[in-house]
Amino acid sequence: MSAIAPPFPEAARKQLANPQLRANLRRATSTIKAKRALRQAEMADWEELRAAAAAIKDRMISQMDVYLEQAEAALTRAGAQVHWARDADEANSVVTALVQATGATEVVKVKSMLTQEIGLNDALRRAGIAPFETDLAELIVQLGHDTPSHILVPAIHRNRAEVREIFLAEMGLVGRPAPPDLSSDPNDLAAAARAHLREKFLRAKVGISGGNFLIAETGTLVVVESEGNGRMCLTLPETLISVVGIEKVLPTFQDLEVFMQLLPRSSTGERMNPYTSMWSGVTPGDGPSNVHVVLVAGGRLKALAEPAARPMLRCIRCSACMNTCPVYQKVGGHAYGSVYPGPIGIVLTPQFRGLDTPLDRSLPFACTLCAACADVCPVKIPLPDLIVRQRHKVAVAKTADLRPHLEVLAMAGAGWLFRRGWRLALAGWALSVVGRLRGARGAIGPLPWPMSRWTRARDLPAPPRQSFRAWWRRGSR
Amino acid sequence: MITARDAIFAQIKAALATAPPAPPAAAPSSLTSPGSLDTTEWRDGEATSTASSTVDDAVVTLFAERCGDYGAAVVRVPSRDAATEAARLLADHGVESVVAPEGIGAALLAALANAGIRAVGDTPPLSAAELDQLDGVVTACRVAIAETGTLVLDHAADQGRRALSLVPDTHLCLVRAEQIVAAVPQAVTRLRPSVAAGRPLTWVSGPSATVDIELTRVEGVHGPRTLLVVVAE
Numbered sequence A: 001m002s003a004i005a006p007p008f009p010e011a012a013r014k015q016l017a018n019p020q021l022r023a024n025l026r027r028a029t030s031t032i033k034a035k036r037a038l039r040q041a042e043m044a045d046w047e048e049l050r051a052a053a054a055a056i057k058d059r060m061i062s063q064m065d066v067y068l069e070q071a072e073a074a075l076t077r078a079g080a081q082v083h084w085a086r087d088a089d090e091a092n093s094v095v096t097a098l099v100q101a102t103g104a105t106e107v108v109k110v111k112s113m114l115t116q117e118i119g120l121n122d123a124l125r126r127a128g129i130a131p132f133e134t135d136l137a138e139l140i141v142q143l144g145h146d147t148p149s150h151i152l153v154p155a156i157h158r159n160r161a162e163v164r165e166i167f168l169a170e171m172g173l174v175g176r177p178a179p180p181d182l183s184s185d186p187n188d189l190a191a192a193a194r195a196h197l198r199e200k201f202l203r204a205k206v207g208i209s210g211g212n213f214l215i216a217e218t219g220t221l222v223v224v225e226s227e228g229n230g231r232m233c234l235t236l237p238e239t240l241i242s243v244v245g246i247e248k249v250l251p252t253f254q255d256l257e258v259f260m261q262l263l264p265r266s267s268t269g270e271r272m273n274p275y276t277s278m279w280s281g282v283t284p285g286d287g288p289s290n291v292h293v294v295l296v297a298g299g300r301l302k303a304l305a306e307p308a309a310r311p312m313l314r315c316i317r318c319s320a321c322m323n324t325c326p327v328y329q330k331v332g333g334h335a336y337g338s339v340y341p342g343p344i345g346i347v348l349t350p351q352f353r354g355l356d357t358p359l360d361r362s363l364p365f366a367c368t369l370c371a372a373c374a375d376v377c378p379v380k381i382p383l384p385d386l387i388v389r390q391r392h393k394v395a396v397a398k399t400a401d402l403r404p405h406l407e408v409l410a411m412a413g414a415g416w417l418f419r420r421g422w423r424l425a426l427a428g429w430a431l432s433v434v435g436r437l438r439g440a441r442g443a444i445g446p447l448p449w450p451m452s453r454w455t456r457a458r459d460l461p462a463p464p465r466q467s468f469r470a471w472w473r474r475g476s477r
Numbered sequence B: 001m002i003t004a005r006d007a008i009f010a011q012i013k014a015a016l017a018t019a020p021p022a023p024p025a026a027a028p029s030s031l032t033s034p035g036s037l038d039t040t041e042w043r044d045g046e047a048t049s050t051a052s053s054t055v056d057d058a059v060v061t062l063f064a065e066r067c068g069d070y071g072a073a074v075v076r077v078p079s080r081d082a083a084t085e086a087a088r089l090l091a092d093h094g095v096e097s098v099v100a101p102e103g104i105g106a107a108l109l110a111a112l113a114n115a116g117i118r119a120v121g122d123t124p125p126l127s128a129a130e131l132d133q134l135d136g137v138v139t140a141c142r143v144a145i146a147e148t149g150t151l152v153l154d155h156a157a158d159q160g161r162r163a164l165s166l167v168p169d170t171h172l173c174l175v176r177a178e179q180i181v182a183a184v185p186q187a188v189t190r191l192r193p194s195v196a197a198g199r200p201l202t203w204v205s206g207p208s209a210t211v212d213i214e215l216t217r218v219e220g221v222h223g224p225r226t227l228l229v230v231v232a233e
C-alpha cells in the first residue's frame, strides 16, 4: 500500500517476466473460473439472485445510516461493544488499544481484506503485539515476508517446493517448527500448518476477524471460510475483535438466503464453502465473553458521496471479476500495488486513495474494457462503466495539473485541428504525402521518445496513401 | 470533541442528501426485541412451506449425495438404528473417545458404551486443550440443506457449544430426515428463531479443506478432518 509503488505498466512488466507466476496464475484462474461457471449453471434462478443481491445492497446503501444505527443497537443489546473508526489510523489505534487492554502480546487472525487495507498487522507490531495469520495461504505469505497475489488464494505465486522451504526456515522462529523430514506434498504441508497453528489457537487470548456480512436487525456477524481457522479464531479466545467495513451491513437475516447462494459459488466455485460462522454478540458459556466490533468508514464515505460511484459498495469480495479478467489472469495481483487487484481493485483503489500517485492514476487503464467482469459479478456492479468513470477522473486531474502532460497537449492539439475543416484537410493531405513517401505498409514504430511511451505497447498504423477526403472526391467523380 | 461515530453519521447523511436513493427504498425493518424478525422482505424461504413435516425422499437422497460430494461419509438408516450405526461408524474410523453434549440422548450414550467408545460430558466445560485430547465429537444439528449438502448447527443442548464440534478431529453428526430442507432459502427461514434467540450458527459443508497450495485440494486443515453423517429416517 505504499505510495512509492511503481505505476501499473512498470510493475506488470516485472510480473510478466516470471514464467512460474504466469503458469500458476493461468492454472488458478482458469480452474476457479470453470468451477464458478459450473456452479452458476446449476442455478436456474441465478439472474434473479443477482438482481435481488444488487437490490438489497442498494437499499442498504441508500439508507446506510439507518441500518448502521440498527446494527449498533442490536449488537449492543447482544452484549457486543461497538467502536467507530473514520480511517485506517483510527481503526488501528482502536484495535491496538483493545488488545493492550487484555494484556495480550499476540493475537490470532482470520483472513480479512479490511485489516490488510488498513495495515493492521504493521500497526500491531509497532505496538509490540505479534499478529499471527492463520489462513494457510496467509501463513505462507506471512512466513515468506511476502504480499498476497490473489484475494482468494493469496499464495498462488508460490509452488509446493517454495512453501516447504519457507515452512522449514521460518516456522521455528515464531513457534512450533516444521518437522525436519517435511515433504513437499500439500497434505504434509497442510499438516505442518495444522500442528504449528493449533498450538497458537489453544493458547490465544485474543482473536481478530473481519466480517462478510453484518445483519442490522439482529447484530449477527457472518464469516465465510474454508479451513476452520476462522472458527478457531472466533470461538476459542476470550476476546474477539471484528473489524468490519460500514458497507457490510445487510438489512435482515433473511437476506442471507440470497448471499449464501451467490458468494460461495462465485468465489471458490463450490455449492457451499466448508464453514460459515454466524454469531450475535456474546453467547453465555459459548465462545468469547468479550466481543468488540470496530466499524470502519475509510474511503467508503468518498464512494457514498458520489452517487455514480455507489454501486462499488455492493462488492462482496468474491474475486470472480479477477479470475475472469484477461489482464489479471496474466499479471496477477502484485502489479496493482493495492490489496484490491483486478477489475474491482482498479475502481476501488483510486476511489479510496485518490488520484495523487502515478500508480493510482495508472490503475483505471489496466483494463481492456472487455466487460467480462460485469457478466460474472454476483451483485451486478457495472464495473466497465465505473472504470471509464475513473479514467475520466484521471483525465480531468491531468488537465488540472500544473505540470503539462503530453497526453493533455496532444488532446488540445487534436481539438485545435478538428475545430476547422481546412485544418483537418491540410493535415490529411500532409499525412498522405508521408504515406506515399513511406510506401505505406503495416505499422510504424517504435517511435523515439516521448512518442515511445505510446508505441512501446501499441502499433501505430502507417499513414494511408490518400486521405479520406481525397478518396471521397475521387469516388464521387 | 466530536466523536468518530458522530462524524461518520454526519458524513453519511450529508453524502446521502446529495442524491435521492437510487431504488425505491422500503422502510427498514424495525426490530426491537428478539423474536419479532421482519418477515416482509425475502419470502423465497416461505414460499415453500417451512412446516414440512412430510419427508421428501428425493430431498434426502440429494442431501446424502451432495454431502458425500465433499468427502463426508453419509449413511441413511431407520431411526431406531441410528444410535448403533453412529457408534459403529465411529469405531470403524478408529475413534476411541468422544465428547458428547448434554442433550445428545441416552440411546446414543448406551450405543457408544456398547461399542467401547468412551464418552465425555462437557459439564463443567472442558478446556480447549482437553478437547484436543479427544478423538471425536457427536452432535445433532438444527437444519440440513439438500442442494448444498450442508449441516447447520445452532449449538442447542444436543449440539453443544461451538468448540466441541471444532477441536476434535472427527465429527459425527446425527440428522433427522425431517430436518433436511431442499435449498438455502428454506434453511435461512427455519434458522430465524435460533438467531432471534441469540444462538450462534455454524454451517458445515464437508470436512475442513483448503486449495491454498497449488490449488490441490487438501482435506482437513484446522476443523475436523473426518465428517461422518448419519441420517435417521
Ligand code: SF4
Pocket: A266, A314, A315, A316, A317, A318, A319, A320, A321, A322, A344, A376, A377, A378, A379, A380, A381
Ligand atoms: S466486484 Fe463483483 S465480482 Fe468483483 S469481487 Fe466484488 S462482488 Fe465479486
